[in-house]
Amino acid sequence: MATAKKATSAKLKIGTKTIDLPVFYGSENEGAIDIQSLRKETGFITYDPGFGNTGCCKSDITFIDGEKGILHYRGYDINDLAEHCEFIDVAYLLVHGKLPNEKQHLSFSKHLNHHSMLHEDMHHFFDNYPDHAHPMATLSAMAVSLSSFYPELEQTKKESIDMMVTRLISKLRTIAAFSYKKSIGHPMVQPRHDLKYCENFLNMMFWTPVNDYKLDPVCVKALNKLLILHADHEQNCSASVVKMVGSAEANLYASISAGICALWGPLHGGANQHVIEMLETILKRDKGNIKKVIERAKDKNDPFRLMGVGHRVYKSYDPRAKVAKQMCKDVLAKLGVNDPLVDLAQKLEEAVLADDYFQSRNLYPNIDFYTGLTYRAMGIPTNMFTVLFAIGRIPGWIAQWLEMKEDPDGRIGRPRQIYTGPTLRSFE
Numbered sequence: 370m371a372t373a374k375k376a377t378s379a380k381l382k383i384g385t386k387t388i389d390l391p392v393f394y395g396s397e398n399e400g401a402i403d404i405q406s407l408r409k410e411t412g413f414i415t416y417d418p419g420f421g422n423t424g425c426c427k428s429d430i431t432f433i434d435g436e437k438g439i440l441h442y443r444g445y446d447i448n449d450l451a452e453h454c455e456f457i458d459v460a461y462l463l464v465h466g467k468l469p470n471e472k473q474h475l476s477f478s479k480h481l482n483h484h485s486m487l488h489e490d491m492h493h494f495f496d497n498y499p500d501h502a503h504p505m506a507t508l509s510a511m512a513v514s515l516s517s518f519y520p521e522l523e524q525t526k527k528e529s530i531d532m533m534v535t536r537l538i539s540k541l542r543t544i545a546a547f548s549y550k551k552s553i554g555h556p557m558v559q560p561r562h563d564l565k566y567c568e569n570f571l572n573m574m575f576w577t578p579v580n581d582y583k584l585d586p587v588c589v590k591a592l593n594k595l596l597i598l599h600a601d602h603e604q605n606c607s608a609s610v611v612k613m614v615g616s617a618e619a620n621l622y623a624s625i626s627a628g629i630c631a632l633w634g635p636l637h638g639g640a641n642q643h644v645i646e647m648l649e650t651i652l653k654r655d656k657g658n659i660k661k662v663i664e665r666a667k668d669k670n671d672p673f674r675l676m677g678v679g680h681r682v683y684k685s686y687d688p689r690a691k692v693a694k695q696m697c698k699d700v701l702a703k704l705g706v707n708d709p710l711v712d713l714a715q716k717l718e719e720a721v722l723a724d725d726y727f728q729s730r731n732l733y734p735n736i737d738f739y740t741g742l743t744y745r746a747m748g749i750p751t752n753m754f755t756v757l758f759a760i761g762r763i764p765g766w767i768a769q770w771l772e773m774k775e776d777p778d779g780r781i782g783r784p785r786q787i788y789t790g791p792t793l794r795s796f797e
């Protein structure tokens with residue numbers, strides 16, 4: 370990547386006019402050219418579809434070096450956090466800027482438990498969704514509905530915000546489990562105060578009146594780790610949506626609901642479901658023929674893409690995918706699960722890494738490539754994978770939304786365009 374390190378300004382020449390644009394750097398030396406005065410001074414705007422070169426904020430939350438495959442939350446390496454923390458510690462870290470001490474951990478855990486139930490009237494919502502409703506649709510609708518059941522009077526007051534944050538992190542997990550129970554026609558299982566965050570989710574998913582679900586520490590640890598890996602990823606599509614909605618001063622529940630919808634897309638968080646569906650198709654329909662699927666992915670006349678491969682920011686192996694891959698192997702071994710899709714995924718990865726098309730474009734497996742295989746081994750159904758991504762991502766969305774609210778440079782999000790339609794026509 371070409372850099373001009375430590376320049377203090379950039380000169381831009383347009384026709385005969387030259388302007389100086391300020392340059393600034395982040396704490397990890399990433400450089401930016403501040404173009405806020407560009408249109409005013411020159412009449413020009415920048416053109417950057419997909420915002421690949423556009424910085425929309427300064428942020429203290431997450432650092433990614435896509436070339437080196439590095440991911441830090443609040444200065445901590447993702448590998449350390451995934452190894453040593455519970456998900457709620459990382460949620461606390463993202464939202465409050467520091468890891469909780471023991472007292473703060475216990476207090477946060479208690480608050481999450483205290484706010485884990487749903488308003489009784491919200492239960493009726495589930496009755497009217499069809500059984501085949503995708504749980505992401507239910508989750509998004511319920512997230513925005515929380516704003517009607519729990520309207521916080523002062524959106525800017527710290528106590529109100531703390532309450533919204535706790536409710537979102539806790540209740541969306543309950544909603545997620547309920548939407549699964551609804552989809553299989555089972556009675557909903559209430560959260561329990563004696564269980565921790567991830568234990569509660571698994572219990573709400575798998576306990577039934579005829580089967581007293583026994584929590585497996587392997588699954589609890591795996592879920593904590595998976596949620597941590599998903600907890601934030603700076604200005605990705607869904608986080609940008611959350612902030613865009615919030616920039617219009619919509620409330621946090623509405624902003625998170627919009628983020629859930631963005632995450633659902635198969636090019637974003639929805640990819641984890643599509644990876645498994647793709648692997649199943651290769652196994653069943655194509656009889657394990659990897660070559661065929663690789664050729665399809667490379668064919669420019671075919672819209673098909675390999676799901677779980679490629680990333681806008683990572684031009685080396687996604688550090689989350691590294692952890693997820695190792696964890697997948699460990700969890701399957703500990704649970705004694707033998708899944709033919711895992712062998713297939715490994716062969717597909719090998720073929721991708723050895724192929725010039727993918728090498729020349731720096732395309733590697735991303736986080737979604739191996740996570741679904743672990744969820745599958747834990748008994749979680751495919752249509753819940755993206756829901757789990759959302760549950761993991763909620764603290765990141767919240768942290769980004771809160772940071773945006775405090776940003777002195779913050780304004781309503783409103784990109785510009787270059788109009789290419791007809792010029793004024795006479796109306797006859």
Ligand code: ACO
Nearest residue numbers: 635636637638640666674675676677678679680681730735
């Ligand atoms: N399969 C085949 N080719 C691919 C793939 C893929 N999965 N991903 C990118 N490419 C190719 C593109 O066709 C393009 O080729 P070209 O230069 O010949 O035109 C080149 O690689 C660059 O791709 P872009 O589309 O420009 O990359 P972009 O940054 O816009 O897209 C994305 C990133 C959406 C993740 C893309 O790689 C993709 O569609 N991957 C599959 C879906 C997926 O796994 N999404 C999850 C991402 S992680 C997350 O959101 C949590």
